[in-house]
Each structure stands twice: as structure tokens, then as C-alpha cells.
Amino acid sequence: MKKLFSIMVMLILMFPILAGGNSEDESIVTIWHSNSGSIGTAFDEIVDNFNETVGKEKGIEIEAIYQGAANDVLTKVKAAAAANVSSLPDIAQLDATAALDMMNSDYLVLPETLGVDTSLVMESAIESLMSERGLLAVPFNASSLLFYYNKTLFDSLGLSAPETIDDFAAIAPLLGEKAADGTITRYAFAGVPTTYELGAFIGAQNGLSYFVNNENGHTGTPTKVLFEEEGTFAEFLVHWKNLYDTGYVSNITSGISTEFAAGRTATMLASSSNLSTVLNTVGDRFEVGTAFVPKTNDEATGGVNIGGGAMFAFTDNENVRTVLEYLISEGVQLEWAEKTGYMPVNTGLSDNDEYLAFLDSNPQFKVAMEQTEVSNPKLTGVWLPSAYQIYYSFQTEIRNVTEGGKPIDKAVHDMAAIVQQALDDYAEQNII
Amino acid sequence: MNIFRKLPNVNKEKNIRAYLFLLPALLLAVLFSFIPLAKSFIGSFLTISQSGKVLGFAGLGNYISLFKNQAFLSSIANTARFTVFFLPLNTLITLAAAALTRKKRRYTAISEFIFMTPMAFSLSALALIFKELFRGRVSVINRLTGLSLEWLDQSGPAMAVLVILGLFLDFALDYILLLSAFRGTDKSIIEAAEIDGASGGKLFFLIELPSIKNILSITIFMALKDAVLISAPVMVLTEGGPFRSTETVMYFYYLEAFRSGNRAVENTIAVLMVVFSSILMSLISRRRRDV
Numbered sequence: 001m002k003k004l005f006s007i008m009v010m011l012i013l014m015f016p017i018l019a020g021g022n023s024e025d026e027s028i029v030t031i032w033h034s035n036s037g038s039i040g041t042a043f044d045e046i047v048d049n050f051n052e053t054v055g056k057e058k059g060i061e062i063e064a065i066y067q068g069a070a071n072d073v074l075t076k077v078k079a080a081a082a083a084n085v086s087s088l089p090d091i092a093q094l095d096a097t098a099a100l101d102m103m104n105s106d107y108l109v110l111p112e113t114l115g116v117d118t119s120l121v122m123e124s125a126i127e128s129l130m131s132e133r134g135l136l137a138v139p140f141n142a143s144s145l146l147f148y149y150n151k152t153l154f155d156s157l158g159l160s161a162p163e164t165i166d167d168f169a170a171i172a173p174l175l176g177e178k179a180a181d182g183t184i185t186r187y188a189f190a191g192v193p194t195t196y197e198l199g200a201f202i203g204a205q206n207g208l209s210y211f212v213n214n215e216n217g218h219t220g221t222p223t224k225v226l227f228e229e230e231g232t233f234a235e236f237l238v239h240w241k242n243l244y245d246t247g248y249v250s251n252i253t254s255g256i257s258t259e260f261a262a263g264r265t266a267t268m269l270a271s272s273s274n275l276s277t278v279l280n281t282v283g284d285r286f287e288v289g290t291a292f293v294p295k296t297n298d299e300a301t302g303g304v305n306i307g308g309g310a311m312f313a314f315t316d317n318e319n320v321r322t323v324l325e326y327l328i329s330e331g332v333q334l335e336w337a338e339k340t341g342y343m344p345v346n347t348g349l350s351d352n353d354e355y356l357a358f359l360d361s362n363p364q365f366k367v368a369m370e371q372t373e374v375s376n377p378k379l380t381g382v383w384l385p386s387a388y389q390i391y392y393s394f395q396t397e398i399r400n401v402t403e404g405g406k407p408i409d410k411a412v413h414d415m416a417a418i419v420q421q422a423l424d425d426y427a428e429q430n431i432i
Numbered sequence: 433m434n435i436f437r438k439l440p441n442v443n444k445e446k447n448i449r450a451y452l453f454l455l456p457a458l459l460l461a462v463l464f465s466f467i468p469l470a471k472s473f474i475g476s477f478l479t480i481s482q483s484g485k486v487l488g489f490a491g492l493g494n495y496i497s498l499f500k501n502q503a504f505l506s507s508i509a510n511t512a513r514f515t516v517f518f519l520p521l522n523t524l525i526t527l528a529a530a531a532l533t534r535k536k537r538r539y540t541a542i543s544e545f546i547f548m549t550p551m552a553f554s555l556s557a558l559a560l561i562f563k564e565l566f567r568g569r570v571s572v573i574n575r576l577t578g579l580s581l582e583w584l585d586q587s588g589p590a591m592a593v594l595v596i597l598g599l600f601l602d603f604a605l606d607y608i609l610l611l612s613a614f615r616g617t618d619k620s621i622i623e624a625a626e627i628d629g630a631s632g633g634k635l636f637f638l639i640e641l642p643s644i645k646n647i648l649s650i651t652i653f654m655a656l657k658d659a660v661l662i663s664a665p666v667m668v669l670t671e672g673g674p675f676r677s678t679e680t681v682m683y684f685y686y687l688e689a690f691r692s693g694n695r696a697v698e699n700t701i702a703v704l705m706v707v708f709s710s711i712l713m714s715l716i717s718r719r720r721r722d723v
Contacts, residue, residue, distance in 0.1 A: 078482075078690070079690065081483075082483070082484060101693065105483070251585075252568075253673050253674045253675070254584050254585060254673060254674070255584070255585070258568045258570070259568055259569065259570075264568075264569060264570065386688075388687055388691050388692070389503060389692070392672070392673070392675065396676065425497075425696070428479060429479060429480065429481050429482060429487070429694070429696065430481050
């Protein structure tokens with residue numbers, strides 16, 4: 001009797017090990033997403049709306065699961081795929097840092113395979129996810145880099161947003177403010193550019209420049225660093241150091257929008273998707289202006305690339321296709337854009353009266369769209385392995401140059417070596 | 433079976449039952465600790481793709497490239513820097529708090545309550561609160577202290593905030609252990625010492641402190657373990673920033689293994705950390721035998 005009892009205890013304790021694995025039910029489409037706060041609420045509304053209308057008709061239910069920030073979703077997708085492909089969600093919302101891993105994965109289901117109609121999706125959003133395998137995912141939340149400035153301050157000084165970094169350097173001393181004891185109470189700019197910002201600062205040079213070969217990794221896994229031999233990073237650093245040397249640039253890497261909202265920096269660079277949040281935080285303390293990202297030099301005419309997120313599919317069935325097409329439909333994209341500040345990816349909206357009226361009453365939102373329209377669609381985000389580490393290395397080298405007086409050539413060389421090492425490691429571990 | 437014969441004075445049936453009860457735990461340990469460790473050890477000498485395919489034999493190549501990696505080396509330096517500040521401060525502060533409140537008096541319950549409450553908060557909640565308190569130049573802490581530091585944007589202050597957070601996280605448990613050790617000390621020893629004329633500092637340093645040194649060494653080694661393995665507070669508070677100055681070994685491991693899927697780094701660090709911990713453990717057990 002006692003023996004039987006101990007065996008039972010043993011079995012009960014072992015149960016959690018043996019249990020697990022999820023049942024496959026095609027009528028439920030699981031989406032792992034990264035939308036939180038007001039953006040999360042907007043996403044939930046879109047999902048609820050689907051479940052009550054289209055979903056009900058066709059017997060499909062979206063199950064939306066928040067999995068943290070975009071890179072957290074990627075971490076979990078990779079872990080799920082490594083463990084067991086059946087534990088993957090049907091769809092995951094990921095950003096550009098995921099692209100390289102997804103391109104080289106065997107579990108990704110391409111929109112083309114699913115038969116998703118993407119004819120109405122704007123060109124630059126398509127290009128941003130175009131790879132050697134074709135379109136990797138369906139663009140959903142598109143955004144771009146945007147220059148935010150304290151319009152009240154600029155107006156009071158009779159200034160307009162700078163067009164180039166050199167223009168910016170010329171007005172920086174006017175924008176900044178020093179207390180009597182010499183401490184700076186307001187900076188002209190706060191932040192240290194990194195991969196995202198350099199996408200514009202390097203990418204826009206000479207009409208179109210790439211960080212790495214194979215068109216920034218879009219036509220094949222990148223194998224070679226280009227920003228050193230093409231001199232684009234050095235060119236940026238020359239102008240940026242010039243701006244920094246005015247003494248009114250604060251090299252901070254966190255809490256930048258807080259500083260901006262507190263009026264402690266006159267400008268900042270941030271994603272257009274932050275616009276709603278920034279406007280809310282600033283409130284009526286001052287008027288927020290948005291403008292095109294300052295150009296590195298006069299020849300840097302490429303503009304900015306599309307960032308943000310896209311829906312990557314891992315299940316090939318009709319229901320997944322229905323959900324994806326719903327998410328990029330005109331109505332959903334309109335609602336999504338109005339509530340979040342993301343750029344709508346559906347070109348059908350360009351002559352939609354409701355959307356045009358929205359832009360007219362919210363001119364700050366309009367700038368992002370205009371900037372994208374004049375940008376080179378071939379200017380795409382860079383796809384790199386070890387994206388996170390490289391992100392920090394860029395900041396470190398820029399700080400070394402601006403604060404530490406490191407020679408620009410050496411900083412560029414060191415940075416190129418770091419990226420090249422990441423590319424080589426990736427190539428070694430992934431026979432391509 | 434040989435293993436049963438070694439245990440004296442216990443009959444066989446009882447033995448079998450004992451092992452049966454141990455089996456689930458043993459199974460879990462083998463499944464989730466020993467097998468993965470063996471896998472990591474073998475894997476650290478191979479080149480493995482992100483999806484887990486073995487591509488070839490790497491020899492010591494993975495270890496060599498790890499030690500050539502500047503970010504890894506600086507993560508070791510960062511972890512060491514954290515430990516150097518954290519360990520003595522943690523020991524001193526918890527010991528002082530426990531020593532000052534060791535005698536049960538009328539109102540000690542209040543101080544005990546205050547000192548033990550940090551235990552009720554989750555790590556990430558505390559880390560997020562710290563992040564808000566120290567955020568930017570207009571931070572709450574700057575307002576309160578009159579300082580104007582950009583705490584989380586300068587290497588030194590960011591490390592200081594991490595140390596303070598670490599102290600906060602470990603304080604309650606260490607305090608409880610030390611306090612109960614003080615209170616659990618045999619009163620007759622203390623009374624005997626008092627009769628012999630010991631009092632004040634002498635009584636504390638020569639009688640009371642030595643009698644809790646067992647527990648004290650446990651708290652020190654626990655703190656050492658926490659310092660060496662620190663990663664979650666870094667993840668929430670600084671994400672390794674600014675400029676990777678608070679990136680610890682285990683956070684570096686997380687980035688490479690889970691974010692980048694770099695199997696070479698994943699396996700080599702796992703093996704190195706186990707080796708390092710084993711050395712630490714053997715030091716502890718040697719010390720414990722002395723006591």
C-alpha cells in the first residue's frame with residue numbers, strides 16, 4: 001500500500017515533465033505581439049473587432065498575446081522554434097532586427113506562399129522587408145525616424161528646423177542655454193545616434209548608401225562591411241563632431257523623451273511611432289514640431305528608411321491569410337494610424353477623406369508621411385546579426401569620438417572590425 | 433546492490449523507499465542540470481548552427497574567440513567591479529542592521545517589519561521603481577538630494593545605482609538569517625561571558641559575532657553568488673547601458689545566447705560559469721569544514 005502511494009507521488013511529481021505541447025486548432029489564430037500602453041489598447045480593439053465581425057462569420061478567432069518588446073518577441077520566437085516548431089504562434093509581430101534570423105529560418109511561411117494580397121501596401125514598406133527569398137512578412141506598423149523639436153522655442157528665436165547637421169551646428173548655441181555658473185540647463189540635442197539613426201545618416205548619403213553588402217543584407221546574408229571603405233560613417237562623424245563641439249549636445253542614451261518633454265533639450269530624434277506618446281507627455285507645456293531628419297551633408301538626399309514592425313507567419317493556412325489581409329485592410333490601417341501615430345501601410349488611404357482630414361488637423365503626423373514619400377524606397381534598414389551588440393558599439397564609438405577625442409579613422413576602423421566579426425561569426429555558424 | 437550495503441543500520445526496504453522518494457528530484461536534476469551541462473560541454477568544442485545543427489569540430493576555437501571578445505572581457509571587469517562594491521557593503525549593512533536590532537525590545541517589531549518588507553516586492557518591480565527614481569537629470573533622487581547627476585547615463589553612477597538595487601534586493605533575506613542567528617545563540621554562553629566581565633564591544637566581537645560566523649559565511653557566499661550571477665536587475669534597470677558599462681557576464685551570456693542565438697558563446701560561457709562556481713563551492717565546503 002505504501003509502495004503504491006510512493007509510486008503515485010512519483011508519477012504526480014513527474015507529470016509536469018511529461019505534459020505540455022499544444023493542441024492544433026485551425027480556427028484559432030495566435031498572434032504574439034509587442035504593443036503595450038495606448039498602442040496595445042488600439043491593437044486589442046482591432047482584434048476584438050475582427051473576432052466580432054469577420055472572424056465570427058468565417059469561424060476564426062484571433063488570440064492576441066502580448067510578449068514584451070519587439071526584441072523580446074523575437075527571443076521567444078527563437079526559443080520556441082529551437083524547442084519545437086509546433087510551439088510557435090501562427091503569427092508574430094517582429095521588427096527589422098528579426099529579419100536576418102527569419103530569412104535564414106526554415107519555419108517562416110512567406111506571404112507569397114500564403115497568397116496574401118499585398119498589392120496595396122506602400123512600396124517602401126514592402127522594400128523594407130524584401131529579401132532574397134522574397135517578401136518576408138506583411139508590414140503592419142510602419143514608422144520612420146523623425147526630428148522632434150520644441151516649436152515654441154524655435155519660433156521665439158525665429159528659427160526653423162535645420163536641414164543639415166552643419167545647419168544644426170550653426171544654430172545649436174542659440175538653442176542651448178547656460179546657467180550663470182556655466183552648467184547647461186538646456187541642450188540643443190540629446191541622444192547618441194546608433195544603428196537606427198545611422199540608417200538615415202549613413203543610408204541617405206550620396207543618394208543611397210549601405211552599411212554592409214548585399215543591399216544591407218536584403219539580397220543575401222551580408223558578408224562585408226561597406227561603411228568604412230565608402231567613408232560614409234567617417235563623413236557622418238566629421239559633421240556630428242562638429243555639432244558636438246558646440247557644447248550643446250548631451251550624450252545620453254536613456255530617458256531622452258523625458259528630457260525633451262521637460263524642456264531640457266530643444267530637439268531629439270525618435271521614431272514617428274512615439275509621436276502620440278510625446279504629444280501626450282509634453283501636453284501644453286510647449287508646441288511640438290516635427291521635421292525631416294537633418295541631412296549628413298548636401299549630397300545626403302536618400303531620406304529615411306521604414307522601420308517599425310511586420311507580421312511574420314509560421315503557419316500555412318487559409319485563416320492566417322484572412323487575418324493578415326484584415327490587418328492591412330484600409331479600415332484597420334486607418335484606425336491604427338489615428339490611434340497610434342504609425343504610418344498606414346495601405347496606399348488606398350492616400351485619397352481617403354477621413355485620413356486626409358486627420359492629417360490636416362494633426363500636422364505633426366503629416367511630416368512622417370511626407371518624409372517617407374520623398375525618400376528613396378531602396379533605402380532600407382540594415383539587417384545584421386548580433387544587432388543588439390552592434391547597436392551599443394555604435395554608441396560607444398560615437399561617444400569615443402565626441403567625448404574622448406578618439407581619431408575618427410580609428411573609431412570607424414574599430415567599428416567596422418566589430419561588425420565584420422559579427423558577420424564572420426554568423427557565416428561560420430550558419431552555412432549559407 | 434552495492435549502494436545500499438554502504439548505509440548501515442537501515443533495512444533494505446526503507447532504502448528503496450528513500451530512493452523512490454528521491455527519484456523525482458534526481459530525475460529533474462539529471463534532466464534539467466546534468467544532461468544540459470554535458471551537452472553544453474560537448475557543444476563548446478563544436479561549431480553549431482543557430483538551429484542546432486552540428487557543423488564541425490572547433491577544438492578550443494570557441495574558447496579562444498570568446499577570450500578575444502572585448503565585450504566579454506569588459507563584462508568580466510564589470511561583474512568584478514559590481515562584486516567589489518556589493519559584497520563588503522552588503523555584508524556590513526546587513527550585519528549592522530541585524531546587530532543593532534538583535535535584542536528583542538518593545539519596539540523592535542517595527543524595525544524588523546521595515547527591514548523585512550523588501551522581501552515582499554518582486555525583483556522586477558523594484559528595479560522598475562529604481563529606474564523611475566533615477567531617470568534623467570530631473571529625477572526624483574536628484575530633487576531629494578540636490579545632486580544633478582544623470583544617474584543611469586553615466587558609467588559610474590549607473591553602476592552605483594545597480595549596487596544600491598542589489599543591496600536592496602538581498603537585504604531582507606540576509607537580515608532575517610543574521611537576526612535569527614543572533615537570537616538563536618545560546619544565552620548561557622553570553623551570560624557566562626558577562627559574569628566573566630565581558631561587555632559592550634568586547635562581548636559583541638569576541639563572543640556574539642564568532643557564534644554566528646557560520647550563518648554569516650552563508651550570507652556572504654550567497655551574496656557572492658548573487659553578485660557573480662547578476663543579470664535580471666541589469667536587464668530591467670540599465671539593459672547593460674550606458675555604453676555597455678553595466679553589462680555583466682550573465683547578461684552578456686543572455687544577449688549572445690538568447691538574443692543572437694550564438695551557440696559558441698552560449699556553450700563556452702555555460703561551461704566556464706559551472707567551472708567557476710564549482711571552484712567557489714569547493715572553497716565554501718572547505719571553509720565550512722573548518723568551522
